[in-house]
Amino acid sequence: MLAVSFEELRSPLRFLQSTLSGFRPPDWLQQYQCWWEKEGQDISDLTDRSGTPWLRMFDLSGGRVDEILYSPDYWRMLKQGYQTGLIWRVAEENREFPCGLFPAALGIYVTSFYDPGLACPYTVSLSTFVPLSKYGDRELQERFLPRLLQKEKDVWQGATWMTEIKGGSDLGATVETIARPAGKQWLLTGDKYFASNAGAELAVVAARPEGAAPNVRGLALFLVPRFRQNGQLNYTIRRLKDKIATRSVPTGEIELRESEAWLLGRAEDGIYLILEVLNVSRVANSVGSVALAQRAMADAASFAQQRMVFGKPLIEQPLMRHQFDDRLRQLRAASNLAWRSVELLNQAWQEKPPYSERFHLFRLVAHLAKYWTAELAAQTAKWAMEVHGGLGTLQEYRAERWLREAMILAIWEGPAHRQILDGLEVMERKHAHRLLFQSLAATVDASSLRQMEEKVEQHLALSREDKEAGAEALFSELAAFTADALLQSEETSARSSR
Numbered sequence: 502m503l504a505v506s507f508e509e510l511r512s513p514l515r516f517l518q519s520t521l522s523g524f525r526p527p528d529w530l531q532q533y534q535c536w537w538e539k540e541g542q543d544i545s546d547l548t549d550r551s552g553t554p555w556l557r558m559f560d561l562s563g564g565r566v567d568e569i570l571y572s573p574d575y576w577r578m579l580k581q582g583y584q585t586g587l588i589w590r591v592a593e594e595n596r597e598f599p600c601g602l603f604p605a606a607l608g609i610y611v612t613s614f615y616d617p618g619l620a621c622p623y624t625v626s627l628s629t630f631v632p633l634s635k636y637g638d639r640e641l642q643e644r645f646l647p648r649l650l651q652k653e654k655d656v657w658q659g660a661t662w663m664t665e666i667k668g669g670s671d672l673g674a675t676v677e678t679i680a681r682p683a684g685k686q687w688l689l690t691g692d693k694y695f696a697s698n699a700g701a702e703l704a705v706v707a708a709r710p711e712g713a714a715p716n717v718r719g720l721a722l723f724l725v726p727r728f729r730q731n732g733q734l735n736y737t738i739r740r741l742k743d744k745i746a747t748r749s750v751p752t753g754e755i756e757l758r759e760s761e762a763w764l765l766g767r768a769e770d771g772i773y774l775i776l777e778v779l780n781v782s783r784v785a786n787s788v789g790s791v792a793l794a795q796r797a798m799a800d801a802a803s804f805a806q807q808r809m810v811f812g813k814p815l816i817e818q819p820l821m822r823h824q825f826d827d828r829l830r831q832l833r834a835a836s837n838l839a840w841r842s843v844e845l846l847n848q849a850w851q852e853k854p855p856y857s858e859r860f861h862l863f864r865l866v867a868h869l870a871k872y873w874t875a876e877l878a879a880q881t882a883k884w885a886m887e888v889h890g891g892l893g894t895l896q897e898y899r900a901e902r903w904l905r906e907a908m909i910l911a912i913w914e915g916p917a918h919r920q921i922l923d924g925l926e927v928m929e930r931k932h933a934h935r936l937l938f939q940s941l942a943a944t945v946d947a948s949s950l951r952q953m954e955e956k957v958e959q960h961l962a963l964s965r966e967d968k969e970a971g972a973e974a975l976f977s978e979l980a981a982f983t984a985d986a987l988l989q990s991e992e993t994s995a996r997s998s999r
């Protein structure tokens with residue numbers, strides 16, 4: 502039997518309430534969801550189909566402006582989330598959620614249920630806020646933080662630009678953008694090849710200070726505003742990408758030419774800061790992936806309830822019913838894993854290097870969650886399309902959109918390989934798996950825990966070649982094990998609170 506009703510499946514907040522014990526959605530979030538139901542979904546559908554942003558590079562007198570143009574409805578949709586408080590609420594003393602980043606994660610969940618791509622601008626704005634608030638000096642913070650935290654329509658947006666033409670996984674080798682010191686500032690020159698939220702007023706950018714090592718240790722993180730101090734453009738946009746999905750987000754190629762920048766933190770800690778930024782986005786991606794999977798299932802359920810096959814509604818056919826039950830359990834387990842990564846991020850996000858054990862545990866769970874939830878989103882979206890049969894392949898049904906969107910969630914913020922290999926590294930170097938098993942000890946029986954731990958230890962003892970080659974089977978088993986354990990724990994606490 503389904504533990505969650507189809508009505509709950511159709512509402513992001515009701516689903517969260519039924520799967521996360523003790524969660525009560527605040528009024529502002531309920532209003533945000535109502536807005537999506539009444540207005541937002543239609544704007545989003547239209548944007549995906551025919552309203553993607555476009556780039557106007559020159560004004561009428563031939564001056565370079567690099568302005569990204571959107572339909573007015575698109576702005577309304579985008580600004581709704583900022584005004585609701587997806588970003589500003591994280592910086593407010595908040596009685597409902599004393600742990601800062603939680604409001605952003607909740608808002609990203611609701612957004613992603615209706616438009617997974619639109620969660621990107623909020624995510625990268627959050628990922629810009631985090632390093633600025635941790636590493637920016639007072640002057641930088643006074644200058645820029647209030648703009649990112651505005652409650653009004655003219656709020657500034659953030660962006661996180663690391664990837665260059667030679668690739669995004671091996672940043673140590675592929676980042677060719679050079680940073681040259683110029684007094685208190687730096688001047689950056691290079692090209693960013695996948696730059697989402699192009700046109701953002703403020704970006705955090707990976708670059709290599711002149712003369713720094715040609716590897717990952719030589720990278721540093723910089724803050725780059727859209728305009729120079731003299732009011733001229735500080736970066737230009739070569740073109741916008743034509744993508745299969747996340748079509749409401751302008752992803753462009755950015756040209757930095759002696760662009761004014763400020764160093765965040767110490768240059769020698771740069772790679773840690775870059776990874777901190779990526780880890781915030783990975784957690785947001787996990788939350789968004791679960792929301793997408795929920796949405797794909799909800800749409801499949803609506804279809805299967807009304808489609809008649811062999812004399813009864815499709816949903817009542819035993820094989821289909823079994824698939825729904827099974828997938829719903831997977832969805833709830835993945836949801837618990839994603840929200841565990843949010844909880845750990847909340848505890849760890851203010852840490853700076855050298856990190857505590859709590860941070861290493863967070864990193865492992867963030868890799869597991871990014872990997873597992875993105876796989877779930879893609880598999881669920883594919884299955885949801887199949888549930889619709891041939892109709893699922895048609896553009897008038899949303900099933901095909903969820904599949905397109907899911908493929909991007911699996912790739913950006915590092916594809917599966919990156920999550921697996923980085924997860925392996927934090928287990929090998931920081932023994933994060935032992936911390937994970939300690940944290941699960943109250944929920945999982947001792948012998949299953951011991952067996953899983955032995956498997957991980959045996960794997961880590963392999964040669965480097967074998968360890969990497971066989972890593973996916975282990976990582977996937979560990980992710981499923983962790984997600985199931987968290988679900989069991991949630992079910993136990995829900996039962997005891999009844």
Ligand SMILES: Cc1cc2nc3c(=O)[nH]c(=O)nc-3n(C[C@H](O)[C@H](O)[C@H](O)COP(=O)(O)OP(=O)(O)OC[C@H]3O[C@@H](n4cnc5c(N)ncnc54)[C@H](O)[C@@H]3O)c2cc1C
Pocket residue numbers: 661662663664667668669670671695696697698744747752909912913914915916917918919922
């Ligand atoms: C729509 C979209 C928006 C994006 N927005 C941004 C953005 O705003 N900012 C930004 O910085 N980046 C952005 N990216 C880039 C994204 O982060 C990269 O695509 C991603 O990190 C992978 O890098 P790559 O595409 O260069 O693949 P590559 O690094 O060339 O890797 C190719 C493949 O090899 C795999 N691989 C790499 N190393 C190994 C290994 N050791 N073992 C096994 N497999 C391996 C990768 O996982 C991948 O599957 C965006 C991408 C997309 C699609």
